[in-house]
Structure formats: structure tokens, C-alpha cells
Amino acid sequence: MSSNGPKQRIFSHLAEVAAALAHSHRLEILELIAQGERCVEDLAVRTGLSVANTSRHLQVLRRARLAEPRRAGKRMLYSLICETEVIALLAALSRVGERNVAEIERIMKTYFHSRDALEAVPRGVLLERLHAGTVTLLDVRPADEFALGRLPGAINIPLDQLDAALGGLTTDHTVVAYCRGPYCLLSFEAVAKLRLHGVEAYRLEDGYPEWKAAGLPVEG
Amino acid sequence: MSSNGPKQRIFSHLAEVAAALAHSHRLEILELIAQGERCVEDLAVRTGLSVANTSRHLQVLRRARLAEPRRAGKRMLYSLICETEVIALLAALSRVGERNVAEIERIMKTYFHSRDALEAVPRGVLLERLHAGTVTLLDVRPADEFALGRLPGAINIPLDQLDAALGGLTTDHTVVAYCRGPYCLLSFEAVAKLRLHGVEAYRLEDGYPEWKAAGLPVEG
DNA sequence: CATATATTCAATTAATATCGATAGTAATAG
């Protein structure tokens, strides 16, 4: 805790919010609930953490007022509070991290042998092309996340079903793939697969939560 | 540290950046060096921390690549890296904190019995009124911070000299006061003093670093 | 070399993450 001035006390409160972001598991949880509300066990399974640990992390997010549960029967469904602001904060963190921590760039480049090749389409460009009808919009997240909310007109082929679907896919259109957010790898891999099959494919820069936070229309 | 996927590793890096923000002393240090570069001892004096502790905190900021020193003789002068992004991150943190942590509002209201009365002037409005020449711009930070950089046309009367200066102050103009940033209390107190003396005074919302980060012109 | 300044070290204290077990709390089966 703190001390004298009101300034110190305010900084302490802001520091608590930052502390809630200061753990990779919590960032992962935030990315997940940014897709839509999720119960504790669900989050535990997806993150590979124990339920007790997941619950503990959720309490931390709750105390920092970043996330909030509502009861639905036996479950507690967690979601972001003030989605727009929280997502903006995560985006600002990513931007600083990306610019400052060269390691992040390195990981991206190592893992995907050519991140540059997997060009990102900005939201504005996608909007135009959706209007013009010159693009197929592909959501490669798991089906249940798709069900919780999606970009308008998107079709859902989860990444693990993409290979199977590629056979029957007719592609006179360019494909734009999206997933959970800037560090979700699903869309990267999807674009790589699509290109191997000769499809002209691109990633949407950012993912569903950022789209929604930008006030753009969503379905679901 | 972490584990398997590249995603986990990226989140770990972002978490390190967040961890660097997760301490009130470091937030205070960041606010100070956002005014301009500062040596370690200087920061220690201003924050009331020991030099060793200040240095330690600066190393944390350095590792997170939020701040960076340059040598100047015997001193190491620290400043922000990528000012614009870092200030945007701090602003996003403040916005979430302010909206989510009701306590912050409460502190502001308790300390200043009427925060609302101390209306904040947005940057755009100030720009217009500066152009029109209908406003006196007052920088109430310490003289050395003023020397490091300031808004164009501002006059400097540090808060602790304001009472003395009030006698000789002729005020046919509205006064807009600014200081270090949204949680710096100097401008609040200045506006309160000015109003007691019958001057029509307002605070600039945010402070010098945010002005500079917005790409607006500065002097110095 | 003596001085001023900054960093690092060693040691203490405090906070956080994690796990396994236990204790709520709400739906539902009887």
C-alpha cells in the first residue's frame, strides 16, 4: 500500500491495475474472455492451468476491475469490464512491447519463417473489400468462440479442420483470415496453409475483440 | 519465465512490461522523466527514495525498455524510450484505472473538495484560444522542468511562488494552468489559488508530456 | 589520487504463484 499524498495513492491504484496485467497466464485469460464470456473450468482447460489457479487469477483480474463474473446456473461466466478501454490498454501494451522488446519480433519471425509474407490487412481495408464483395472472410477460431460473436459475414472453419475443408474449397475470392488478436497464431497458420494450396490469403491485423472494441458491427 | 508456445513467450514479455509499470514508485519516476531527462540522484530526491532504490527501479524500467540512460559526465540521465508509445500506454492505464477504480475518483474529490469546479480544458480548445490570444498560459511546474521543455508561450510560475506572484498579477485574461500530467496536483492547486484571487482559471487536461506526445509544438 | 555519482551485492522482509484439500452455492433428482 502507500503513504502520504493523494498522488501516491492514485499511483498505487494504477500500479494494481498494471500488476493484474503482469502475468502471462492472466494475459492469456484476458485474451480468451475478450472473445466472449467464459466459465472458470473452461478457461482452466484452455489455458492448461488447474481450476484453483485459474480461479485465483480471475480473482486478481476481478480485484483490478478488469474482469467480472455473472452467475449462470452453476457457473460463473467471466467477461471484460469496459471492454473498449481494457482492449485499448492491452493494445497499448502490445505496441510498447512490440516496439521495445525485440525478442517479440524475433519470436514471430522464427516461428513463422516469414512474418512479412503473411501480410496484415487493416480493418479499414477489410471493410471496403467486404462492401465491394471481393473477399471471403474466414474465422479460424474454435467453433464455440465463433458462436459467441464474429465479424459480419464470416464463415467459420476452425484451424484444425482447415486441411479437411481445403479440398472442397472453391476460391475465386481472396481470403482474409482472423482469429483472437494480434498474438493469436491461428490466423498466421491458416494463411500459411491457404497459400500452400494456392489461395491468395491474408491475415486481418488484430482479431475479433479489437474489431468489436473499435465499434464496428459484429454478429452473434 | 515460461514454457511452450511462442504465444506464451510473447505474453511473458508483455507481462514483463506490465510488471515494470506495476509499482507506484516506478509510475512516479516515469511521470518525472516524461518531463525531460533526469539523473538518478535528482529522481531520488524528488521521489524521496534512496539512491540505491531509485537506481534499482530504473534498472527495472530499463530492462522493460521503457526508459534509457545516457551518460553526461558523472551523471546518468534517464529518459523515456519511444515517448509517444509509452505515454499512450500510461494514458490507457489511467483511463482504465480511472473508470474502473472508483477509489481514484474518490481521492480526487476528497482532496479537492470540488474537482468538477476545476474544469479541465481539452488540448484542442486551448490551441484555439491560444491562437485567438484570449488566454494566459501558466506552467506551474518547478523552474527546471519548465526549462527542459514547455508549451509555446507559457509563462512559468512554480506553484510555491504563486502566492507571491499573485499580488503583481494583472489578469484581464483567462488563465489556463498546466503541470506534469493528469495526476499531478500542481495545476489543481494553482487553479484553486487563482480562483480565490478572483481570476478566471482552468486546468489543462493532461500535462506537458501528453501535449508533446500528441505531436503538438513545444518550446525548449 | 580524491571526489562525485551510479550500480551492484548481501541480506532482510514482503508479496505472489501454485497446489491439494476443503468449504460454499446453485441446479436438479428423488
Next chain:
DNA sequence: CTATTACTATCGATATTAATTGAATATATG
């Protein structure tokens, strides 16, 4: 209505990590 089931939260214990201080070390100046 009660007992059971299915989740979630909390507690106690341990391991890890962070903050702070005072002393020691390093780095530049003159």
C-alpha cells in the same frame, strides 16, 4: 424439501520472486 451433483472460491502450505536498505564496488571528472 432434501440430498446429490457440479462448479467455483477459499484456505494452508510451500516455492518463487520482488522491494528495500546499507555497504561495497565501479566509473567518470579534475
